[in-house]
Amino acid sequence: MLLGIKRRFARFNIVQFCILLLVLVIFTVAFIFPLGALFSKAFIGEAGAFGLANYRSYFNNPTLSISVWNTIHISLITTVFSTVFGFFYAYAIMRTDIPGKAFFKYIALLPIFIPTVVHALGLVYIFGKQGFITRLGFDISLYGKNGIIISEIIYTFPSAFLLFLVALEFVDGRLYETCNAMGVKPIKQILHVTLPEMKYTIVNTIFVCFTLAFTDFGAPKVLGGNYNVLATDIYKQVAGQFNMSMGAVVGTLLLIPAIISFITGRFISNKNSSSLNAKTIPLAIKKNFLRDTLFLMFCSLIAMCFISLILSLFIGALTSYYPYDLSLTLKHFAFNDSAGGIGSFLNSVWMSIFTAAFGTVFVFLYAYMTEKTQGLCILTKYGKLLSVLPLAVPGMVVGISFIFFFNSQNNPLHFIYGTVAILVLSNILHYFSVPYLTAAGALKKLDYEFEMVAEAMKIPRWKTFLRVSVPLSAHAIVEIAMYFFVNSMVTVSALVFLYNANFKVASIAITHMEEAGNISQAAAMSLLILFINVAVRILYEFVIGIKKKQAIKGGL
Amino acid sequence: MNFLEIKGITKHFGSQTVLKDINATIEKGEFLCILGPSGCGKTTLLRIIAGLETADCGQIIIEGRDCTFLPPSKRNFGIVFQSYALFPNMTVLENILFGLKQKKDMSASERKKKAIEMLNLVDLSEHSAKYPRQLSGGQQQRTAIARAIALSPSFLLLDEPLSALDAKVRAKLRSEIRMLQRKLGITTIMVTHDQEEALTMADRIVVMNNAVVEQIASPYAIYNKPASHFVADFIGAMNFYSEGEVLRGIRPEKIKIVDREPYDIKALVRELEFKGAYTRIHSTIPGKNTEMFIDLPSDKVESMELHRETMLFLQIPDEHAIRY
Ligand SMILES: Nc1ncnc2c1ncn2[C@@H]1O[C@H](COP(=O)(O)OP(=O)(O)O)[C@@H](O)[C@H]1O
Ligand SMILES: [Mg+2]
Numbered sequence: 001m002l003l004g005i006k007r008r009f010a011r012f013n014i015v016q017f018c019i020l021l022l023v024l025v026i027f028t029v030a031f032i033f034p035l036g037a038l039f040s041k042a043f044i045g046e047a048g049a050f051g052l053a054n055y056r057s058y059f060n061n062p063t064l065s066i067s068v069w070n071t072i073h074i075s076l077i078t079t080v081f082s083t084v085f086g087f088f089y090a091y092a093i094m095r096t097d098i099p100g101k102a103f104f105k106y107i108a109l110l111p112i113f114i115p116t117v118v119h120a121l122g123l124v125y126i127f128g129k130q131g132f133i134t135r136l137g138f139d140i141s142l143y144g145k146n147g148i149i150i151s152e153i154i155y156t157f158p159s160a161f162l163l164f165l166v167a168l169e170f171v172d173g174r175l176y177e178t179c180n181a182m183g184v185k186p187i188k189q190i191l192h193v194t195l196p197e198m199k200y201t202i203v204n205t206i207f208v209c210f211t212l213a214f215t216d217f218g219a220p221k222v223l224g225g226n227y228n229v230l231a232t233d234i235y236k237q238v239a240g241q242f243n244m245s246m247g248a249v250v251g252t253l254l255l256i257p258a259i260i261s262f263i264t265g266r267f268i269s270n271k272n273s274s275s276l277n278a279k280t281i282p283l284a285i286k287k288n289f290l291r292d293t294l295f296l297m298f299c300s301l302i303a304m305c306f307i308s309l310i311l312s313l314f315i316g317a318l319t320s321y322y323p324y325d326l327s328l329t330l331k332h333f334a335f336n337d338s339a340g341g342i343g344s345f346l347n348s349v350w351m352s353i354f355t356a357a358f359g360t361v362f363v364f365l366y367a368y369m370t371e372k373t374q375g376l377c378i379l380t381k382y383g384k385l386l387s388v389l390p391l392a393v394p395g396m397v398v399g400i401s402f403i404f405f406f407n408s409q410n411n412p413l414h415f416i417y418g419t420v421a422i423l424v425l426s427n428i429l430h431y432f433s434v435p436y437l438t439a440a441g442a443l444k445k446l447d448y449e450f451e452m453v454a455e456a457m458k459i460p461r462w463k464t465f466l467r468v469s470v471p472l473s474a475h476a477i478v479e480i481a482m483y484f485f486v487n488s489m490v491t492v493s494a495l496v497f498l499y500n501a502n503f504k505v506a507s508i509a510i511t512h513m514e515e516a517g518n519i520s521q522a523a524a525m526s527l528l529i530l531f532i533n534v535a536v537r538i539l540y541e542f543v544i545g546i547k548k549k550q551a552i553k554g555g556l
Numbered sequence: 557m558n559f560l561e562i563k564g565i566t567k568h569f570g571s572q573t574v575l576k577d578i579n580a581t582i583e584k585g586e587f588l589c590i591l592g593p594s595g596c597g598k599t600t601l602l603r604i605i606a607g608l609e610t611a612d613c614g615q616i617i618i619e620g621r622d623c624t625f626l627p628p629s630k631r632n633f634g635i636v637f638q639s640y641a642l643f644p645n646m647t648v649l650e651n652i653l654f655g656l657k658q659k660k661d662m663s664a665s666e667r668k669k670k671a672i673e674m675l676n677l678v679d680l681s682e683h684s685a686k687y688p689r690q691l692s693g694g695q696q697q698r699t700a701i702a703r704a705i706a707l708s709p710s711f712l713l714l715d716e717p718l719s720a721l722d723a724k725v726r727a728k729l730r731s732e733i734r735m736l737q738r739k740l741g742i743t744t745i746m747v748t749h750d751q752e753e754a755l756t757m758a759d760r761i762v763v764m765n766n767a768v769v770e771q772i773a774s775p776y777a778i779y780n781k782p783a784s785h786f787v788a789d790f791i792g793a794m795n796f797y798s799e800g801e802v803l804r805g806i807r808p809e810k811i812k813i814v815d816r817e818p819y820d821i822k823a824l825v826r827e828l829e830f831k832g833a834y835t836r837i838h839s840t841i842p843g844k845n846t847e848m849f850i851d852l853p854s855d856k857v858e859s860m861e862l863h864r865e866t867m868l869f870l871q872i873p874d875e876h877a878i879r880y
Contacts, residue, residue: 010610010625449641452608457655457707458629467654471645 011375016461020369020376023362024383029413031390031429034401041248041404058249064233068253071214071229074145075257078152078213083205085153086160089302091194092295094168097287099296107303108161110310111154113533115490115507116218118313118526119154121514123147123223125312125523130323132312147223152213154309157302159212160205167201168194173283186291200268207261214257215394217493218507222514230254231396235496238400251400258392310530316523332524339512339521340504345528348489348506351423355488356481359428359435363480367439368469372451387440391433395493398430403497418500426498427488435480442476443469475547482540486533557620559584559743560605560711565614567600574600575611576767582711582745587737589754590747592764593790598747601764602715605745607631619710634704638716640696642688642703648675649684652703659707674702677736694725701733705740712737714746718753730757751791755779763787785880797821797846803880808836808851810876813860819869823848825862830854839868 045053059065089108093101111119126133127142127150140146171194179189195202217231224232230250238247317333319326335341370383390398402425406417416422446469454464470477492507499508506525513522558581567575574597582588590598603609605616607628615624623631643651652671659667675681678698688696697717704712717733718726734757737744748754754761755775763770763778763786771783782788785803789796794805823839835857837850850870852860862868 006625007610007612010627011608447639447641449637449639450643452603452606452628453635453637453641453703454654455608455628456606456633456635457703458658459655468643468645472643 008375013461016369016373017376019365020373020379020383023366023369024379024386026362027366027383027386027429027432030425031393031432032386034398034405035393037404037408038248038251038397038401041244042252044245046245054245054249058246063228064246067228067230067233067250070145070227071231074148074152074229075210075213077149078156079206079209081149081153082156082160082209083202085302086157086205086209087164087202088295088298089157089161090164090168091190092299094165095283095285096295097285097292098299104299104303105165107306109158110306112158113486113490113537114526114530115492115510116151116155116216117222117492117507117511117514118218118522118529119309120147120151120219120222121316121510121519121522121526122309122312123151123154124514124519125316125322126308135323143223143225144227148220148227148229151219151223152216154306155216155219156209156212159208163201163205163208164198167198171197171283176283186288203268204261204265207257207265211258211261211394215254215396215493217396217496218511221492221511231493234396234400238403238497244404247400248404251397254394254397255392258394262388262392313523313526313530316520317527319520322520332520333528335509335521335525336513336516336518338516339509339518344504344509345506345525347420347503348529349532351420351427351505352485352488354420354424355427355431356485358424359431359484360477360481362428363432363435364439364470364473364477367436367443368465371440371443372448372469387436388433390429390431393430395426395430395491395495396497398426399494399497402426402494420503422498423495423503423505424488426494427484427491430491430494431484431487435483438476438480438483439473442473446472475544478540478543478547482536485536489529489533558582558617559586559619560745561615561617562601562605563615563617565601565604565611565616567597567604567609567611573767575604578614578764578769580762580769580772582743584743585741587734587744587746587757587759589758589761590745590764591751591754591761591791592749594749596764597767598749598764599715602713602745602747606633606635606713632707632710633713634707634709634711635713636697636700636704636715636717638719640688640700640720642696642699644688647685647687648680648691648699651688651699652706655703655707671706674706677705678702678732692725693721694729697721697729698732701736705736705742709742711743711745714744716748717746719748719750726753733757755791763790765790780876782878788878793849793851795848797841797844797848804872805878805880806872806876808849809834810873811848811850812871812873813850813852814869814871816869818871820872821848821870823850823868823870825864825866825868827864828857828862837862837868 042054043052044050047053089104092098093105098104123131123142125131127140127147128134131142133140134142142150175193175197176189179193184192215231217235220227220229220232221235230253234247234250234254237243237250316322318328318330320329320331333342335344340347366383366387370380370387373380402422405411406413406422408414416425450468451461451464454468455461490507492511495505495508496511499505504512506529510522510525513519513525560582562578562580565575565578566573578601580588590601592598600609604611607616607623607626607630611624615622617623618631643654646654649671652674653667656662656667656671662670672681672684675684678701680695680698680702683691683695688699691699697720700717714733718729721729730753746754746757755778758775760772760774761778762772765786771778771787773781773783778787778791782791782794782805785796785805788794788805793808795808795811796803796805798804821841823841825837825839827838829836829838831854833854834851835854837852837857839848839850840846841848848870850868
C-alpha cells in the first residue's frame, strides 16, 4: 500500500504541482466562480426561490424580449454577408493571381485594430446625418438595424477572412490538378471540391461571425437608436436601472450561441481532424484574365470600404468642424477632461501593457503546466477543459459576472473592484483561449525528450523552462503578447461594467465623447488607438523578421 | 557484483501490459543491447532504468543500491535519444556546457576545457560554434553522445541512437561508438530494433518480444543457439521445416548441397537471388509446400549452373540444426 503510493508519486514534482494548482485555482476563482454568481443571480427570483421566475418575467415583457429577435435578426444577416465576403476575399488571395495580395491582406485586418464603436463612428461620418454619402443624396437611414448590420459586417469580416485564409492554405493542390486534367469547370470545382473540403471551416466561420455579432456592444451602442439588442439591454438593465436579475438573465441568453457553437465545434472537429494531412501539395496558380479581373474588382471594393472608414476618421479628427469648416487642425487631440482627457488613452496603454505582460506569463505557465506535467492526469485534464471555456463567454458576460462576484461585500477579493487590476484580470480571462491554444501548440511541437535529457543532466526544471522552453517558444510568446495588447486596447464589452470613473480607458472614452456629441474628439482618440496598435503590429512583424533571419543563419 | 540489476519489472499503460516480469543484469563496463521489434517495450524499459518512468512492480538496483524510487538526477547516467534532443537554440559547445554548468565544483575555464575535450573525443572540435541544424545527422548524433558523457556518468543509455541515420553513416558510427565505449570503459545499455546492429556491437543481447524477455546471451549464442522460435526467426534468416512431429530450423548458410546420397532433404530450385558476395537460392520441398533458403558464395552458384526446377540434395548438419 505504502509502496503503491510511493510508486505513484515517484515522478511527482512538488514545485510543479504547486504552480499547476496555483494557475488552476486562479482561473477557477476568477472565471468559474463569477459565472456561478451570474447563474445563481439569473435563476434565483425575487422571492429567493430557485427557478425560472426571472426568465418568465423577461419573456412576458415584450419591450425586453423583442431584443432577442432583433439580435438574432442582425446576427443572421451579418453572418451571411461576412461569410460570403470573407470566403471570396480569402479565395482571391489564395487562389487567384491578383496583384497586391499583401496590401489586401493587411487592409482586411484594419478593423481588428480599432474598437467596434469606432467602426460605428466611421459609418456615422460616411452615412450619418452629415455623412459624405448622405450629403450626396443617398440616405440609408443608418441609425437602427441597417447601421448595426453594416458595422457588424466590418467587425466580423476579418475573422471570417482569416479562418478561410488558413483553411484554403491546407487544401491539397493535387485535387485541383486532377480536376483540371479532367476538364472540370472552375465554378464546379468550387462547388464540388473547395466547399466540401471546407465544410468544417464554413460551419465554424458561421458560428464565429454569428456569436461576435450577437454579443457586440459597441456598434449598437452608437448606432442602435431605438433598435434594442441584447448587449445594449444588459447594459441598460445593469448600469441604468440596477436591475441585476434582468441583467443576469440577458447575460445567460448571450451565452447561448457561443455554447451551441462550442459544442458543435467540438463535435465536428473530432470527426474532421483526420482529413488534415501533412503531405498536401500547394496549388500552382495559373493566370486567368477574367477571373483575376473580377476578383481584383471585388477586393478593391472591400478594401476601399475599409480605407474610407479609416480615412473618414482622419478627416473627422483633423478638420476644424466637419463638414462646415475643413481647415486642418490638431485641436481635437486636446481631449475634454470630462472624458478623461489624454489620460484615458494613457490608461488604456498601461492597462494593455499590464494585460500583455501578466497575460502572457499566465497563459504560458498555464499551457506549460497542462502540457508538460507528467502524472497529474486529473489536474491537467481539468486545466485543458477550462482553457477553452472563455471562447464561449462574451465580454459582456465576463463583465457582468465580475460585478456579481467581486462587487459582493463579503468577497475577500472585493478590494480589486474598481481598480485597474480587475480590468486587467477580465481582459486576460476574456481573451485567454486563443493565446492558450497558441502556447499549447508551440509547446506541443517541442520534443518532450528535451526535458528528459535535461533531467538526466541534473538541470533543474525551472532552468530548462527558462533556457529551452521559453526561447524555443519565442515566436508564440511575442504573438500572444501582441494579441493581448491589441485586444485590450480595443475592447469595450467587459470594461464598460468594470471601469472606475477615476480610471477611464480610451475605448470607453470614445463612447462617451460620441454620446456627448464630441465626435471629432472621438475620431482623434480612435486614431491614437489605431496608431499604437498598428505600431505594435509592425513591431511584432519586425521582431519575428529578426527571429526568422537568425533562424536562417543559425539554429532554429 | 553486478553493476545494474533489473528485477521483476512490470509496467502497464492502462490495460496494456508493456513489460512483464523483466529480469536482467549488467556487468561493469559491459555493452548490453536490448533488441526487439518496435512496440515491444524497449524504450519503456530504458526509461524505467533511467528513472524517467516508474514501474508498477519490480526494482532497479544500481551498484547494490535500490534506486527504484530515485529521481533521474540522482542516478548519474548519460542518455541519448533517437531524436538526439539537442537544444536547437544553443550551439554545439553550449549544448555540452549547459549540463556542465550544474557542476559547482568546476570553474568556468575548467568547464570549457572539459567541453572541448569531449568535442575532441567525438572529433567535432571545429564545429563547436555551429547550431544543431547546421550539422549532418552523424554529427548531431556525436554531439548528443558528447553531451551525454560530459558529466562523466557512471553508465550510458542509448535509445536507438543510429536509427535516424543512413546506412553508410550508421555502419561507421557503430564502430565509433563501440571504440569510444571501450576507451572510456563505460557501462552502456543500447536499445535497438536492428538485429545486425545488436550482433555487431553488443557484449550481450537481451532479446525482447511482446513485453517479455525471450533470451539473454552473447551475440554468438543468440545467433547459433536461439532459445525460442521468435529469436531464431527475428535474428538472421532461418528456415523452418517439420520433421515428423518436431519443428526444425536451419540457417541458410549452414545447408550443404551434395551430389548424391546421403542427403536429408530434396528441394526444387524456384529462384536465384543475387546478393553480391553470395547468392540466395529460393527452393521448395516437393509435396510439402515448405520454403527453404540456401545461401552459397556467388562463384559457387555460378559454377553449379543451377536453373529453375533443378532438384537439389540437401544435407543439414545436425550440430547446426535447432529443434523445438
Ligand atoms: N506514455 C505512454 N502511454 C501509453 N502507452 C504507451 C506510452 N509509452 C509507450 N506506450 C505503449 O507501450 C508500448 C511499448 O512502447 P515502447 O516502449 O516505446 O516500445 P519500443 O521502444 O520497443 O518500440 C507501445 O505499444 C506503446 O504504444
Ligand atoms: Mg522505442
